[in-house]
């Protein structure tokens with residue numbers, strides 16, 4: 272008589288509780304950071320530019336084209 276190679280679980284797995292109050296500030300921070308980065312990739316140019324010159328534009332230029340933002 273063969274025995275099973277995988278032991279059968281005796282109890283159901285208990286899901287891990289994720290407290291929303293602890294996650295919410297980090298989610299808001301990451302959302303703000305994402306919007307900040309999307310601004311630099313998508314709109315940091317011309318009249319909307321925070322920094323003068325083309326330094327930021329050239330630094331994120333490939334990302335701009337990868338994300339299909341209009342450029343030139």
Ligand SMILES: [Zn+2]
Pocket residue numbers: 332336342343
């Ligand atoms: Zn371009």
